[in-house]
Amino acid sequence: KNQVEQSPQSLIILEGKNCTLQCNYTVSPFSNLRWYKQDTGRGPVSLTIMTFSENTKSNGRYTATLDADTKQSSLHITASQLSDSASYICVVSPHSGNTGKLIFGQGTTLQVKP
Amino acid sequence: DAGITQSPRHKVTETGTPVTLRCHQTENHRYMYWYRQDPGHGLRLIHYSYGVKDTDKGEVSDGYSVSRSKTEDFLLTLESATSSQTSVYFCAISRDSTYNEQFFGPGTRLTVL
Numbered sequence: 001k002n003q004v005e006q007s008p009q010s011l012i013i014l015e016g017k018n019c020t021l022q023c024n025y026t027v028s029p030f031s032n033l034r035w036y037k038q039d040t041g042r043g044p045v046s047l048t049i050m051t052f053s054e055n056t057k058s059n060g061r062y063t064a065t066l067d068a069d070t071k072q073s074s075l076h077i078t079a080s081q082l083s084d085s086a087s088y089i090c091v092v093s094p095h096s097g098n099t100g101k102l103i104f105g106q107g108t109t110l111q112v113k114p
Numbered sequence: 115d116a117g118i119t120q121s122p123r124h125k126v127t128e129t130g131t132p133v134t135l136r137c138h139q140t141e142n143h144r145y146m147y148w149y150r151q152d153p154g155h156g157l158r159l160i161h162y163s164y165g166v167k168d169t170d171k172g173e174v175s176d177g178y179s180v181s182r183s184k185t186e187d188f189l190l191t192l193e194s195a196t197s198s199q200t201s202v203y204f205c206a207i208s209r210d211s212t213y214n215e216q217f218f219g220p221g222t223r224l225t226v227l
Contacts, residue, residue: 043204043218104156
């Protein structure tokens with residue numbers, strides 16, 4: 001069964017510190033892997049998207065890495081800010097035609113404290 | 115929110131009543147999706163549409179129906195709401211399903227008493 005597992009489930013860090021969120025998936029083959037940020041009470045917003053052939057993708061202070069061999073991805077946040085407090089969702093798109101049926105992880109809830 | 119609106123944003127209803135949620139987009143994207151989000155679960159696909167009058171089921175479609183009579187509108191109907199359908203519902207759109215760049219709306223919080 002295609003699955004996406006994220007860890008940790010939740011994380012608390014101090015403002016200015018770095019952190020790394022993990023995503024393991026069993027989806028194969030896959031078209032792309034993306035990371036979304038979801039603020040409380042809002043819809044998810046895309047941070048990065050990587051195809052299976054890409055190893056890393058950055059978006060400002062957010063850097064995503066992908067290891068297709070081990071089926072792992074990580075999202076690294078540098079110099080965290082209070083506004084980074086949110087849920088971060090790893091999403092994998094199976095390579096299964098044009099159905100658009102994404103597979104979502106349950107998310108990691110990040111809290112950045114002053 | 116990428117030109118996507120959802121209405122209503124909040125709704126409280128009683129078990130057994132019909133409920134319709136509306137998603138409206140101004141992006142002229144071909145694909146539209148309805149998801150539900152519950153604690154302990156990732157976002158789960160209910161139904162999606164790949165064009166006017168073209169729809170298909172997702173993984174949690176039981177108890178839900180959809181309609182798309184115009185490119186810009188995608189309706190989700192709960193024919194007879196149950197407490198298990200209490201959830202936050204998100205609409206999403208994408209231009210090209212192969213690329214799967216999906217943009218999400220602000221969500222509708224539905225409570226079924």
